[in-house]
Amino acid sequence: MIKMKDGIIIDAEKIVAISQGDSGFTQIDTVCGVFFATESPEEVARKVLEYRLTLERYRAKTANGKWGSSVFEQDILKELAGLEVESHE
Secondary structure, eight states: OEEOTTSOEEOGGGEEEEEEOGGGOEEEEETTEEEEESSOHHHHHHHHHHHHHHHHHHHHHHHTTOOGGGHHHHHHHHHHTTOOOOOOO
């Protein structure tokens, strides 16, 4: 999930297209419908790419039983979704 500046939270795995929409908004086409965001198409694409790459790193680590080493990826995924990241002190 990724959170846009205007509060919309979108499942990044369901996005099929990102384009410049009308009135300066970015159009995000998903398998569930169309959404509009204030971020540029490039910023939305960056967030989607960061989410997908981080999720793959998380899956690789946890598939190998390295749960403790996946904390960094968990924090990035939480941050992208607009969730509070816990302190690891």
